[in-house]
Amino acid sequence: MLRPGFLIVPVRRTLAQQLHNSHRLPLHHRIQPQPVQLGLPKFRIVNARPYSSSPSPSPNPNENKKDVKPQPLEEDPIPVPNTIPPLPIWQRLGPLTSLASAYGRAQRRRPWVTQFFSVLVIYFISDRCAQTIGGDEYDPKRTIRSLIIGGGSAIPSYLWFVWLSHSFNYSSHILSIATKIVVSQALFTPTFNTYFFGSQAVLSGCTPSEVLERVYNTVPTSMINSCKFWPWVTAFTFTFIPIQYRSLFSGVIAIGWQTYLAWLNRMAELKESAGAADHLDQAGASVGVGVGDVE
Known part of the structure; x- marks a missing residue:
């Protein structure tokens, strides 16, 4: 029996002898050492495991525990009663909210x-x-006069309040509101009240002197009462009411105010009528006294 390596050792010795003898030959005749290529088959390295009939073990969860970083625990959010802000009060009035929304769309x-x-x-x-309120019999002429006066002041009043909404807007909300109130009371109130009472007198057929007397008897009183009422309404409007609903809110409040102005105008008419009646009585009495003296 041949021993392992029997054929390999002589081959190695022969190659060594040839290399040794080649040094004695000329350079171009020398045998250059060539790498020995073994005819081994090429294999693909795979992660093999020994065959076993038992099922493969499940991965160990504790394996490589040191390499795994601990995940932070997710804390439950703190429960809050309600994360959605409540709707404004003017959007929770049922039919009135629908009416106000329709008005806002028409206004835009x-x-x-x-x-x-x-x-x-x-x-x-x-x-x-x-x-x-006055207890008088209904007079349609008074209503027509009021409609004419209101129609004439509708657009100028609207433009005034739009301009006032976009003006005097400072970083301080209190300063902005205070400035708007002062400007409105100093400019708009006397102008509008003079227009209202003067137009009432003109449409009633009064003479220029009677128109001036009507304005003199009504405008100062209305301005004093306006300073007691409208600053609070203006502050509330510019603070809490959206811009598309301000004219509607002011209009609802203006119903009460215009009722007061109409009542004040009626009182001035009655006062002027009473003054004219007294003047006629005094004139008749003086005429009667003169006739008696002549007799």
Whole structure:
């Protein structure tokens, strides 16, 4: 029996002898050592495991525990009663909210037309209330006069409040509101009240002197009472009411105010009528005394 390596050792010795003898030959005749290529088959290295009939073990969860970083625990969020803010009060009034939304859409599409007809409704209601409070018989001419005056002031009043909304807006909300109130009371109130009472007198057929007397008897009183009422309404409007609903809110409040102005105008008419009657009585008495003296 041949021993392992029997054939390999002589081959190695023969190659060594040839290499040793080649040094004696010329350079171009020397045998250059060539790498020995073994005819081994090429294999693909795979992770093999010994065959076993038992099922493969499940991965150990504790294996490589040191390499795994601990995950932070997710804390449960703190429960809150309600994360959605409640709707404003003017959006929770049922049918009134629907009416206000329709008014806001009409105001955005056609602001002048909407404002004009809104003012007509306000002046009509306020005049009827004033005539009811006065206890007089209903006079349609007074209502027509109020509608004419309201229609004439609708667009200028709307433009004024739009300008006031976009003006005097400072970093301090209190300063902005205070400035708007002062400007409104100093400019708009006397101008509008003079227009209202003067127009009432003109449409009633008064003479220029009677118109001036009507304005003199009504405007100062209305301005004093306006300073007691409208600053609070203006502050509330510019603080809590959105801009698209400010004219509607002011219109609802203006029903009461226009009722007061109509009532004040009626009192001035009665005072002027009483003064004219007294003047006629005094004139008749003086005429009677003169006739008696002549007799």
